[in-house]
Amino acid sequence: MKLAIMGAGAVGASVAELASTYGHEVTAIADSNSAAIDPDGLDTDAVLTSKRTSGAVGNDDPDDVLDGTYDVLVEATPTTLGDAEPGYSHTVGALERDRHVVLANKGPVAERYDEVRTRERNSDGRVLFDAAVGGAIPVLTTINDIGRSNVTAVRGVLNGTANFILSRMAAESLDYEHVLAEAQDLGVAEADPTFDVDGTDAALKCVILANVLFDGGYTLSDASTTGIRNIPGTALQLAAEDGRTIRLVGEVVDDEICVEPRLVPETGTLAVSGTQNIVQLHTEHAGRLNISGRGAGGHETATAVLGDISRLG
Amino acid sequence: MKLAIMGAGAVGASVAELASTYGHEVTAIADSNSAAIDPDGLDTDAVLTSKRTSGAVGNDDPDDVLDGTYDVLVEATPTTLGDAEPGYSHTVGALERDRHVVLANKGPVAERYDEVRTRERNSDGRVLFDAAVGGAIPVLTTINDIGRSNVTAVRGVLNGTANFILSRMAAESLDYEHVLAEAQDLGVAEADPTFDVDGTDAALKCVILANVLFDGGYTLSDASTTGIRNIPGTALQLAAEDGRTIRLVGEVVDDEICVEPRLVPETGTLAVSGTQNIVQLHTEHAGRLNISGRGAGGHETATAVLGDISRLG
Numbered sequence: 001m002k003l004a005i006m007g008a009g010a011v012g013a014s015v016a017e018l019a020s021t022y023g024h025e026v027t028a029i030a031d032s033n034s035a036a037i038d039p040d041g042l043d044t045d046a047v048l049t050s051k052r053t054s055g056a057v058g059n060d061d062p063d064d065v066l067d068g069t070y071d072v073l074v075e076a077t078p079t080t081l082g083d084a085e086p087g088y089s090h091t092v093g094a095l096e097r098d099r100h101v102v103l104a105n106k107g108p109v110a111e112r113y114d115e116v117r118t119r120e121r122n123s124d125g126r127v128l129f130d131a132a133v134g135g136a137i138p139v140l141t142t143i144n145d146i147g148r149s150n151v152t153a154v155r156g157v158l159n160g161t162a163n164f165i166l167s168r169m170a171a172e173s174l175d176y177e178h179v180l181a182e183a184q185d186l187g188v189a190e191a192d193p194t195f196d197v198d199g200t201d202a203a204l205k206c207v208i209l210a211n212v213l214f215d216g217g218y219t220l221s222d223a224s225t226t227g228i229r230n231i232p233g234t235a236l237q238l239a240a241e242d243g244r245t246i247r248l249v250g251e252v253v254d255d256e257i258c259v260e261p262r263l264v265p266e267t268g269t270l271a272v273s274g275t276q277n278i279v280q281l282h283t284e285h286a287g288r289l290n291i292s293g294r295g296a297g298g299h300e301t302a303t304a305v306l307g308d309i310s311r312l313g
Numbered sequence: 314m315k316l317a318i319m320g321a322g323a324v325g326a327s328v329a330e331l332a333s334t335y336g337h338e339v340t341a342i343a344d345s346n347s348a349a350i351d352p353d354g355l356d357t358d359a360v361l362t363s364k365r366t367s368g369a370v371g372n373d374d375p376d377d378v379l380d381g382t383y384d385v386l387v388e389a390t391p392t393t394l395g396d397a398e399p400g401y402s403h404t405v406g407a408l409e410r411d412r413h414v415v416l417a418n419k420g421p422v423a424e425r426y427d428e429v430r431t432r433e434r435n436s437d438g439r440v441l442f443d444a445a446v447g448g449a450i451p452v453l454t455t456i457n458d459i460g461r462s463n464v465t466a467v468r469g470v471l472n473g474t475a476n477f478i479l480s481r482m483a484a485e486s487l488d489y490e491h492v493l494a495e496a497q498d499l500g501v502a503e504a505d506p507t508f509d510v511d512g513t514d515a516a517l518k519c520v521i522l523a524n525v526l527f528d529g530g531y532t533l534s535d536a537s538t539t540g541i542r543n544i545p546g547t548a549l550q551l552a553a554e555d556g557r558t559i560r561l562v563g564e565v566v567d568d569e570i571c572v573e574p575r576l577v578p579e580t581g582t583l584a585v586s587g588t589q590n591i592v593q594l595h596t597e598h599a600g601r602l603n604i605s606g607r608g609a610g611g612h613e614t615a616t617a618v619l620g621d622i623s624r625l626g
Contacts, residue, residue, distance in 0.1 A: 022460070136596070285616045286616040292582070
C-alpha cells in the first residue's frame with residue numbers, strides 16, 4: 001500500500017523506516033513545516049536524514065499531502081486535547097477523499113470519537129487506531145477477536161513513563177523528583193512530562209477503550225484522573241512492607257473511566273516493571289486475559305501502525 | 314452459522330451451551346456412540362441433559378453428521394497421537410463437503426498439519442484452531458495480527474495442570490505424588506494425567522505453533538519433551554532459596570521445539586501461578602509480547618472456538 005505519513009517524530013520516522021519491510025511504499029512524509037512528496041515512492045532514508053540534519057523533511061508543502069497519492073494516511077502528529085487538531089482535520093481530510101486512516105495520535109478518537117465514526121460511515125475509508133491505545137500491545141485487535149460484547153471490563157497499566165518512575169521509586173527508595181530527573185536523562189520521560197505523570201495519557205487510552213466498548217460518547221472530561229506527582233517515596237516503602245506496591249492503574253468498568261495510583265500485590269499481574277504496560281480484559285466466559293509488552297517507543301508503536309495497515313490490505 | 318459439534322465432553326458441551334448467545338445454531342452434536350441431528354436447530358439444553366442422564370446425546374447415528382446441514386464442523390473429540398483419528402477424518406470429511414472446520418482437538422494440526430493444509434487448499438472450507446493452542450489465550454490470532462514473519466520465537470507455560478502441580482509443590486513444600494492426588498481430587502488433573510505431566514500436551518501446542526510459524530513440516534516426534542514427574546520437592550525449595558522456581562516451559566526457537574522444566578525467576582513473567590498459561594511472543598521490532606490467561610477449561614476453550622467461528626462469518 002502507499003502510505004502518507006503525517007508527523008515525523010519517533011513514530012512517524014519508524015513507520016517510514018519499517019514500511020518497506022512490510023511491503024509498503026511511502027509517498028509522503030510531513031512535519032508541521034515541511035513535506036517530502038513523491039507519488040512514485042520516497043527514498044525514506046534520504047528524507048529521514050534530511051530531517052535529522054536540516055530539520056526539514058523536504059521542500060514540499062505539508063498542505064499538499066492530503067491531495068496526493070496514497071491508500072492510507074498514517075496520523076502520527078502529537079496528541080492534542082479538546083479539538084484534537086491538527087490530527088482531527090487530517091483524519092477527516094483523508095476520509096473525505098475515501099482513504100483509510102491509521103492513527104497513532106490519540107486525540108481524534110479520544111476527544112472526537114463520534115464525529116470520526118460519522119465521517120467514517122460516509123467514506124470508503126476506514127479508521128484503525130490500535131497503536132493509539134497500547135503501543136505494541138494489540139489491545140483493540142484482541143478485543144475485536146474475542147468480541148467486544150464479551151469484554152466486561154478493562155483494567156491496566158497504560159503509561160510506561162509513570163510505571164518506570166513508580167518502579168524506580170520502589171526499588172531504590174527514591175523520591176519522585178529524583179527519579180523523574182533520572183527518567184528524563186534516560187529519555188524515558190519527556191522534558192514536559194505532564195501528560196504521563198498526571199495520568200492524562202493513560203486516561204486518553206481508557207477513553208478510547210470506553211468509546212470502542214460502548215460505541216462512543218466519551219471524551220477526556222468523562223475520566224476521573226489522578227496522577228503520580230504527589231506520591232511520597234515513603235508510601236512505596238510502606239506498601240512494600242506489606243508485600244504491595246503502587247501502580248498507576250486505569251480502568252473502564254461499567255460506565256466509569258478512572259485512572260489513579262493504586263496499591264497492588266508486589267508479585268501480582270498488574271505490577272509490571274519498568275516501561276512495560278499491561279492490559280487486563282475481563283471476559284464474560286473466559287476469565288481474565290492479560291496482555292503485556294512495550295506500550296510505547298517508536299519502533300513498537302510503528303509495529304502496531306503497520307499491523308493496522310495490514311488489516312486494511 | 315449452523316454448527317455441527319463432534320465431541321460432547323467439556324468443550325463440545327460448552328460450545329453447544331454458548332452457541333446461541335454468539336448468534337449461532339447447533340444442528341448436530343455427536344459423541345462416539347450417539348448423535349442428535351436436526352437441520353432446523355437442536356434444543357441444546359435437552360441434548361446436554363440427555364447426555365448427562367442417559368449417557369447418549371440422542372438417537373441419531375454419528376456417521377450421519379458429516380452429511381448434515383452445517384456451515385462449521387466443531388471438532389472437539391479427544392486429541393490422539395499418530396494418525397490423529399477420528400479427528401483427522403472428521404476434518405477431512407467436512408473439508409471435502411466444502412465446510413469450515415474449527416478444531417479444539419490438537420491432533421490433526423499437530424500430527425498431520427501438512428495433509429490438513431493440502432485438503433484445505435482443495436476446499437471452499439477453512440480450518441481454524443486457536444482453541445487447540447492456548448485455550449482462552451488467542452495465541453494464533455495474535456501471531457496473525459502482528460504478522461507471523463515478525464515473530465522470531467515463542468516461549469510459554471502451556472499446560473495448566475503441570476503448572477498447578479509445580480505451583481503447589483513450591484508453595485506448600487509438597488512432593489509431586491501428593492500434589493498430583495490433590496489436583497485429581499480438584500478435577501484439575503485427569504485420572505490419567507500422562508499427557509499433562511509428561512509434557513505431551515505442551516509439546517503438541519508447540520508443534521502446532523511451529524507448523525504455523527514455519528508453514529508445516531512438524532509432528533510430535535520433532536519435539537524434545539521432558540515432563541515433571543521426576544522433579545523432587547526439594548528442587549523447588551532449593552530454587553526458592555535462590556529467588557527462583559521451576560516451570561514447565563515450552564519453546565519454539567529457530568528450528569527447535571523443546572518442552573522441559575526450567576528454572577525461572579520467582580517474580581518473572583513466566584512464573585504464572587495455578588492453572589494459568591502464558592505465551593511470550595518474541596518479535597522483530599516490538600520486543601516481547603506476553604499473553605496470559607486461562608489455558609484450559611470447557612467455557613474458556615469454547616470461547617476460543619466461538620472466536621474462530623466469528624472469524625469465518
